[in-house]
Amino acid sequence: MFSITVRDHVMIAHSFRGEVFGPAQRLHGATYVVDARFTRTELDADNIVVDIGLATTRLGEVLSGLNYRNLDDLPEFAGINTSTEFLAKHIADQLADRVHQGELGEGAKGLAGIEVTLQESHVAWAAYSRAL
Amino acid sequence: MFSITVRDHVMIAHSFRGEVFGPAQRLHGATYVVDARFTRTELDADNIVVDIGLATTRLGEVLSGLNYRNLDDLPEFAGINTSTEFLAKHIADQLADRVHQGELGEGAKGLAGIEVTLQESHVAWAAYSRAL
Amino acid sequence: MFSITVRDHVMIAHSFRGEVFGPAQRLHGATYVVDARFTRTELDADNIVVDIGLATTRLGEVLSGLNYRNLDDLPEFAGINTSTEFLAKHIADQLADRVHQGELGEGAKGLAGIEVTLQESHVAWAAYSRAL
Amino acid sequence: MFSITVRDHVMIAHSFRGEVFGPAQRLHGATYVVDARFTRTELDADNIVVDIGLATTRLGEVLSGLNYRNLDDLPEFAGINTSTEFLAKHIADQLADRVHQGELGEGAKGLAGIEVTLQESHVAWAAYSRAL
């Protein structure tokens, strides 16, 4: 199995509901360093997994919908705990949509899966992986 | 599949038996930077994999049994080469016990697996993964 | 010159005023990975720069005043752009106060300076250094 | 499942053919930080996955065939886009050959798989994994 991974980041504010979150129930924020990993079983005709430039561009587009935002104010997240693991899935699903729409190039239709990892600090991170 | 990972570290002394270890047969030591990764297929009612605070606390408790110790002196490791990969399993198994005993919260009973990685230097690390 | 450095982190929300900040004028957030570096010209009687345990504890205390907060709501920052470089100075000054009050141990009175670095992402950080 | 990983690096020049590569069609270069990960289901008689010293030596030997080279000039890569993902497979396959030839020790014949990751920058990397 082959993979390529590209990295970007996003800076957001949010709060959580539920006693399990302790002081993180207060409005606070995070930098998420975001790694998007694309897998496939065989390389394409150019000998690559996916166009790394397009992958970086599409990841940046997906993140721009979150960047410098208070996630508590976004209608799409109303009533949702925007945990690191939830956001990993949100970003992975948006990237998957773009793959299916051909926005990562025709060759990207041969991709097998996506994994998105969000590093929230030097001591904690979360990930979500899915098939394509 | 979702995962969250928390990081801590432990500083120990030990020695190895067997020619394969070369100079590491002498009493020496290591800092292990320890990553504990918890996986599950669906998020819980709080939209998380596991309470990251509890995960960090339990990892710290497991490591405290090793920290600032000469592992050669611990009865539980008598006659055992406490290699990095062996210690990864030791820590993973102790975390698994705590999951099964409910010490990572009731929700943690939905966890699918644990992976523990021990980084022994900037150029070498070992890991052990198991189901729960 | 000797130094020791300890690392911790803090997760906050805030917003900026001024066109130079572009989209960061919106309420957003950041994880700051915080490094506090203490310098001195000669080691103390224990052969150390400062008690690394105390240094870590005091850094944690200083950060707890900011952690999981919206800095826009804190009276001490009213009307202030809480930029990464400003926060580096804020934390360094609070640590300096604790040094002067003896909270890092009597030996710490021999410290020469403090530098605080805040990493706001994998591609940007800020620092402030001062004498003691 | 157990694993150990060792890290080394290699510095090469090359160029790519195909519009997808944009400016990387020009002769340029890269440092690849190379991680070789070896997996097995049970530890060997010494309580290890593989002799980490031998693993490091063999990885260094494989990389020495590429190091300080213009890959465009190597007959084995004639007409091939030496992408990061392609090189990950090249290195993994060469390590697999050495495992099968006993060059990582007799115990290494119990290895289950190899994964090779090449980090080409702080924001992009590629990997290839295979069974043994």
Add this chain to the structure above:
Amino acid sequence: MFSITVRDHVMIAHSFRGEVFGPAQRLHGATYVVDARFTRTELDADNIVVDIGLATTRLGEVLSGLNYRNLDDLPEFAGINTSTEFLAKHIADQLADRVHQGELGEGAKGLAGIEVTLQESHVAWAAYSRAL
């Protein structure tokens, strides 16, 4: 003293002349992860060292003159060993020119110095610092 640092990278080919370089006399290449650090004694009216967006943009512009190039082919480097430390100075001087030309904003004229660090691998880096 305050500082902010921004990170980018560049991928180049080159060769060296001189026995001290050993196999690096051959045409090879490198990824340089480039950190540009800007210092000043007091923050500006916006409470910052310099506009981090402009700093990132200008660093990217300077690197674009090198990126995906064989440095041996660039007239400005004819007869010069483009060592990591030499390139650190080259980039720092180009950034200094841009500061003096007002391209990092009017406030940037209060900057005290620049340091540029080029990481060529996980085990080696070089830096150059200068006043402004």
Add this chain to the structure above:
Amino acid sequence: MFSITVRDHVMIAHSFRGEVFGPAQRLHGATYVVDARFTRTELDADNIVVDIGLATTRLGEVLSGLNYRNLDDLPEFAGINTSTEFLAKHIADQLADRVHQGELGEGAKGLAGIEVTLQESHVAWAAYSRAL
């Protein structure tokens, strides 16, 4: 000012005397990731700070005197707390001796200073810098 830095590591056991060390008074150990930084004001005739290959070799030699050792057993450290900051000075001084003896090349006699940093974990490190 120019600098180059090379990285290696060493794995040791030791114990400390003094209440300030708490549980670290017990025999334990550490991996130190060691960075040796060499500075000079002008580059030499080859356009470098120092031969990076020689610098790496000499650092490895200095570390080999400590590697896989219990420092409590070494006569040179009898009665001494081998703290991270003390070891940074020990290594820096040994490198300085080698510079003065010409073991880093004739050109190295133009070096201005050395800084040695020992990272003992992902959250703590110490350094020592001196003139040459």
